[in-house]
Amino acid sequence: MKNIIPISFLVLILTLVPFLGCNNVHGLKSHQYRNGQISSTRDIYSDSILKYVKYNYSTLALMHVNVVDGTGTVLKEDQTIVIKHGLFESIGGHTEIKVPRNAKILDLKGKTIIPGIVGMHNHLHIPRFPFVGDIAAKLYLASGITTIQTCGAASPYRELELSKEIENGNRIGPDIIPSAPFITGKGGNPNMIVPRDDKHLRDTIQHWINQGVTWFKVYRNTTPRDLKTIIDVAHGSKAKVRGHLCAATFEEATKLGIDGIEHGLNSTSDFRTNKAYGVCNGGRSYMDELVVESPKVKTLQQLMIDKEVFLTSTLSIYEASIPNRAYADKRTLKAISPSLLNEYKERRENFDKNIKDTTRNNRLKRIMQFEYQYFKMGGLLCSGADAGRHVLPGFGDQRNYELLIEAGFSTPEAVQIMTGNGAKALERSDIGTIQEGKRANFVILNGSLEKDPTIIEKVETVFKNGVGYDSDSILETIEGQFAKE
Template sequence: MFTRFMPAILLALAVPAAFASQPPQMLSESVTRHIRVDARQLALTGIQVIDGSGGPAQTDQTVLIENGRILAVGADGALAIPEGFERLDMDGHTVIPGFVGLHNHLHHPGVPVSHHAAPHLYLAGGVTTLFSAGSAAPLAELNMAGAVSRGLGPGPDMRIAAPYVTGPGGNWVMPRPETPGDARAFVDYWASAGVAGFKLYRHVTPAIAAAVIEHAHTHGLAVTGHLCSLTFQEAAEMGIDRIEHGFLSMSDLVADKARGECPSTLSSLETAEMDGPEIAAIVESLVARDVTLTSTLAIIESHFAHRPQGDPRAIEMLSADARAAYDARQTALRARRDTTRFTPELFNRVLSFERGFVAAGGRLVAGPDNGRHVVPGYGDQRNLELLVEAGFPVAEAVRIMTHNGAVELGLGSDRGLVRAGYRADLVVVAGDLAADPAVIRSTVYVFRDGHGYDPESLADAARGDVGLR
């Protein structure tokens, strides 16, 4: 298993000092079997680049990769290809940075134990870095992330969240610290266990939320929330770093909301004036306090009966149990098509809120929040399509899903751009992504640290395993 890496190791000894501190990782056979391109010096030529900065696509580009880093990017012909570089003619293809997902669970809801399907599928779908945004089995997730980082299995760079924090009336499986002191002890324990952040859940009380936020910050860790008991504005005032899901979890507009309680209905969202002063004030307070919003459009779409209900590639990945649940849900959705409160009008409001947030200067990031038929990786691809449907140009949607995510994780100078010096975490798709976001489904290679993985091979290893008990 080591022979295939011997030449790479020898090359690494000869590279410039800037890269000498990052020797190629020893990858096990369970990783290398999915790698198709592993030249340590590689030139992608004739390719269209959407670089993750939000700037326009550039056609006919050459991207030089050396020892897992991007060495240079420039126009074909103008950028010289150094001696010894392997050339890959990528005419008719587009390259973007690997996705940096901020709401990328490693569990399938209802099945708490993490499974190998998630890291395989995230990588297959183009996700090279993720935050798990709430863990059902945090120790299993920390161990899995550690195994991937040591080259024992394929997957993205996975940053793991602590268990969700909720309060009275919340899910039984989630911790609910009772005093601020308990909350601080909880934060200390999970910070020392190696989590990358915390997630507040719908029923958390204001006192506990404030204690978690304040104490996590003393550890240099961020806090996000799927809110309900707290309004967006209350959480922003407490110093929360990020809010998940956007419009549909906003309780700020509930007229008779009791402080600290999760209201039973959010029907206020159905009538709110999208361009009115109330929503503008909420958005303004988030932007003023530098609160990031995480877009989870793929899972939100799954609530709406009039919307597509799953990509066939995703449905193939479901276990027998998850497939049966999917089929039952489709029957139920069809039956309530005319009576559901999940109307086309409400879906448009969700899209419009995210557009408005970005227009006001807010930082939007994304993640699939997998569940139902929304599976790791393919759910991220669907998010890209939905962000474009929301009105973002393709280059802007790419920025939201790549560089914005990297900045959010404090990695903005290392990844999320197709630019010299950045990590060679790249997604190569067949076709003109700038013209059609659906081209994101035609993934040809996903590079992580300069190794080019075969998405089909990764997906084959996960087929039928999403939601396996």
């Protein structure tokens, strides 16, 4: 009889272990989710990841939180959300949801949660720096971006490697859907793939498909003829094609079957004056004169909608070229390398000399109108940072949100563009919205996003597959490191 109590106690402890959560797991080599483990949940986290983990519970309950769920529906106040094993299990009003007894409870009154942002034009390089993935991955995740499609690679093998390291739990960052190298045409950027002939083009595409790449990006000088080959070969292997167009117009690319188009009005060569077929030329007076509401614009947009072409908004990088708007915030100045800081200061001096130039301001308004109209007509509008100049990975995505609000989108619409719509373009039904059964990828924002768009920058915690990462802890490690030579 003396051994009965200790043995019973031991059995009880062993029974309860799978239901116990783990928080601030510094010093631990791994943490396992049991009883309902899913493939998207890591069994093992490296030490380089554990130091950023803030919450790691098998069962978590968010209480009294305001939710913008990524579907475009109105904000829901005072919600309760139960998360189990990395998935949203139940969502509803606090009187409707039963909170499990073993759940770790977070009282989020006065705060907003949105889905993890799905970045649809989120490079791992910037001009002059073919690969900034190590720091960019941290910036993306700390800013609330939990999935990215890189939209063209300057260092494709390194992208693939980083993607696998993050997937295997050895590095911190968003889930990365990598790209093949950029493809262009004669006269285009020599650092990109310039096809010698049709066989070279087909062989190149097949090579990258064999590496596991499923997305191809065509660039400005790609002709309609080459674009057709690229689309046919890619679609034959269930890969997709998107483009920053010029030699091929939006109409031509859409009729050829392109999946997505970048930058909107700024790259719409359909309206250039004296443009030759298959050549990136012609006048750009349309940027200052085009009536966005005109029938010819709506006809083009309706064609794109009918053919299910998604459009990617990159407002923040365009804003970075406008003299009276091209200002870097304190976070950016703290994160960039000394060389990038000096370049920014030089640009700023030149901008100050042209501060009264309103041309690009007016063009930004037309770009916004084009995207707003596309969305309202039923088009799939997505968003991405397209990092460069002083627009950093992650920070640029956040600025995109603020610019979408400026363009006239409501809070639910802007969030939908940056989350749920990106997931649709990627054909990912497991991410992008806060709904039962989906991955628990979400962002806790410290304040009311509906009342103040800048709250998008007040990231408190970023959850990926139910694991919460401390945004500030990540950002503290990258001071002066972005694009350091």
